[in-house]
Amino acid sequence: MAPFRLDFPVRVAESLPVLGVEDALPNPYPDNAATVLLPLVRWREERLDLIDAGLSVGVWLASTEGPEDWGLTLAEDMARLPVIGLAFPAFTDGRAYTTARLLRERHGFGGELRALGDVKIDQVPLMARCGFDAIDPKGDPKGALTEEAVTKALSRFRHVYQHAGDGRPALWAERRSTGALKDTKRRSTDALKETVA
Secondary structure (H helix, E strand, O other), X not given: OOOEEXXXXXXXXXXXXXXXXXXXXXXXXXXXXXXXXXEHHHHHHHHHHHHHHOOOEEEEEOOOOOHHHHHHHHHHHOOOOOEEEEEEOOOOOOHHHHHHHHHHHHOOOOOEEEEEEOXXXXXXXXXXXXXXXXXXXXXXXXXXXXHHHHHHHHOOOOXXXXXXXXXXXXXXXXXXHHOHHHHXXXXXXXXXXXXXX
16 A cells, blocks of 8 residues: 655655664665654664664654653654654544644644554545645555545545644635625624514
8 A cells, every 4th residue: 555645636655664663774774865764762762873873764653652752852853853653553543633733733843744554535634634744554455545535535625614734724714804704794684683673
């Protein structure tokens, strides 16, 4: 299953190795800009060596690792990290949505946010709204995650009802900027006057 970028046009993203605590780094390490994703605990232990070596390394966070688990090292290193992966161990586990919004809106992370794991096509629009740039699904037995399907999912809803990490204006803000809100209020006031009279 190929990873996808969640921008227009939707395109296949570079596949990044997601390593565990005990997995060895690639040897030789790729010279290109390929990034390897390491778990947070490993990043904390090896970060100085990895930074000194100039390796392109990102961090992946388990769904159980929230801001209280990040510590100062992750906060200090956000500007240096090209990618942070957020794990979805099951499509019913939505904690990574909150983590994505916190990373974008509160901590100002400007790199790529990548959803890892059990990602379904129905989740794609919300992932984009929360600040995800890419998805890297593991397992798609029905083959639902195609470039065409992801593009369709991202363009399914023309209007949104609240602000989020994607910067799209909420419907009420669109109406206010076009004057439609004033017209709606005027009609409501006229209808109320007729009802009272």
